[in-house]
Amino acid sequence: MLRGLEIRDMLIIDRLELDFRPGLNALTGETGAGKSILLDSLGFVLGWRGRAELVRQGAEQGEVTAEFELAEGHPAWSVLEEAGIPAGDELILRRVNTADGRKTAWINDRRVSGEVLRTLSEHLVELHGQHDDRGLLNPRGHRALLDAFAGHDDLRAAVRSAWRDRAAADKALAAATAALSEVQAEEEFLRHAVGELDKLAPEPGEDEALDARRRLMQGAEKLRADVARAHAALGPEGAEGPMGDALRWLEGAADGVEGRLDAALEALGRALSDLGEAADEVERCLEALDFDPMELERTEERLFAIRGLARKHDVAPDELAEFAATLSARLSALDNGARDIAALEAAARAARAAYDTAAGRLSASRRAAAGALDAAVEAELAPLKMERARFETAVVAAEAGPEGTDEVSFTVATNPGAPAGPLAKIASGGELSRFLLALKVCLAGDARDVTMIFDEIDRGVGGATADAVGRRLRALAEGGQVLVVTHSPQVAALAAHHWRVEKSVRQDQTLSTVVPLDTDSRVDEIARMISGDEVTKEARAAARSLIG
Incomplete structure (x- = not known):
């Protein structure tokens, strides 16, 4: 999980140190206070592609350091081992961006490329939001998500093995055929x-x-x-x-x-x-x-x-x-070529048949899992006030490969009779947020080693629906870590830890900072989120009621 984040001279942040904790962490603040800058900075140190201009005006360079705590057996260790990076009790990522645009990164004081950072980040952080093209909105990852939900690793391994055998048999046949053709010519x-x-x-x-x-x-x-x-x-x-x-x-x-x-x-x-x-x-x-x-x-x-x-x-x-x-x-x-070719053709046919059998079993399992996932997601949609929406996992035939013969995509229809389509194109902002949350709840499984970030996923909802969103976020955070950037008081009230992002002007310079909130400050912040700039007694009482 993410233990700490240190930001220096990035956009409107001069220096900021944050210590995150397990469970549900809420970041709130007025619009434009700099909440997105925190995500931009975290994405920068993780190697994600984002804004081109990140260095604070007047500074020579910007720097972000992120500290992670990894459990034993965490998949990130294998990435570090493959990259030849020494592993210790902690994982520290540091990345510097100079004013002229040069970027340099280190992992545990070992210099690395941005590609290594991105590979490692896939095992450290998940970002979910309306503009996320790395997570649930990316159709290229839907098949892997369905497979994780299905838990049929043995079927996938059988398909990969059969694909290797098929490829080897086809290669041997092609080589023998080419060699025979060459010999026949002379x-x-x-x-x-x-x-x-x-x-x-x-x-x-x-x-x-x-x-x-x-x-x-x-x-x-x-x-x-x-x-x-x-x-x-x-x-x-x-x-x-x-x-x-x-x-x-x-x-x-x-x-x-x-x-x-x-x-x-x-x-x-x-x-x-x-x-x-x-x-x-x-x-x-x-x-x-x-x-x-x-x-x-x-x-x-x-x-x-x-x-x-x-x-x-x-x-x-x-x-x-x-x-x-x-x-x-x-x-x-x-002279023996025809006999050898016949034997290799028979072997290739057998390998293709074995692959087709293994791929067929995997396809059947995927279709069964798709139905189960659809039912699970729709059950989650009802409390989110989307009981009329329909979620469908489409499993269609695709070109054969090491992962089988299926293409998987998540589609939605927001109203009865409306055509289904991709998540990102069919759902509105609020609907999309709720679809993503319902889907993530169903897909979470045992993925507790990853820090999940939800960027304003509660946008456009309020009241009981916002409360349902918060409760699902809190459930996701159990035994793990969730960071949510939110404008919803119901969501913020359910967090175990709360930070407020503030913006101020000092010496004609706009700066952003993040303040950890104690119980009283938290009541005031949630009251502000309820009533606006003027915090009333009623708003504070409502805030205390939400916090419970």
Whole structure:
């Protein structure tokens, strides 16, 4: 609830501090005293759009600070958390308007945008009056108000979930259909390219291997001749023969030289062994260099085919195998596309059917709640001397969406046989005020976390009707907080707390202030509201009677 409001240099207010309380708070005063300025200032700190010129003449800037007390679990806390604003035991809003029109706002000393203020204000304050386009007169909010009255949150949640599922199914179907259309447009290319690639069947790294084998075979003839000569030089007709002869000769002479040839024999044996290994390696190399001339031709043909296909598809030769797999997958998607589309179409139909079912249940509940709301509002209209008026909650078909398939609007007919129409267009000022009050009484529910402000909602009524208005305002304020700007003594007399707005001229400057009233001052103020400028004994007695 609103605990305090501090205003500095706004319009005709130089400095004003107000401490509001729970229950019904009445603000009274003569016409033009500045009651609307209080609402303008409160709307300013809440981020509402209002007057362009707010700074008091001669001041550099105007400033408004509002302090709110929030109960545990209040919806405002989630707004603060989302905005990254630290929460404490109190919520303080402050907004400054400079003389040149610049506006700056803070929440708990954290600078914020006007949009954050407006979002937060939706959970803090409700303004109801003849010129209110944010509350009950705004048709865009009527569906939410009816849903709150109906209390069918489970049905709304089911519709939102079904809408998400429907949207996801439609999106998947659209994406698959678009992808299939795209693939179908290149079907001829895909089938030809995949066939060509499948026939060639390139493998990763094959280009490099073929190129190496080709170079080897191209130089093999000259290389083989040199290697063959080396092989001959190492073999029995070459180095191996003389070395073998030398070994045999020395072995025959070794016994006669008393061990002097042992070392030579060992070295020569090792040399013959190494020579044999070298000859074996050279022989294996000769075998590798021994190729079929047709193999070179086949190798070159495949190498050129791979490189030609890579150029054709503008990919690297080593990426050809991966490219082939990609094209094969696309062709497979094309071949399976009709089956996949059929499955997605079935899923989309099921999702739409589930949504239609959920939306139908919500529509039925809304229509039932509309009838109950109409009866409740008309029951409230009778004590307000509008028993011949008719209130109707119109629920009509609308485009499907996450909130269902209904459009809701509150319509009224002020006299039997008269056509029904929107609240703001059909009802006169006094009638509209009473319609709004009756509707608010029926819609209040458990909304005790919001400060409700009624701006001259009792205009045009008096006597027993004004008393009925006051009693309903007092009932709304039970357990919560209601601020009413009123000219009705019956309404003011039922308030738990009373302030008088006064205007005075000091040093040729008009200023407005607000004075809290004690019991005696309150009697005088209500007496003034009864009798006018001249307060009589009879008026004071009537005031005491009203206050009870």
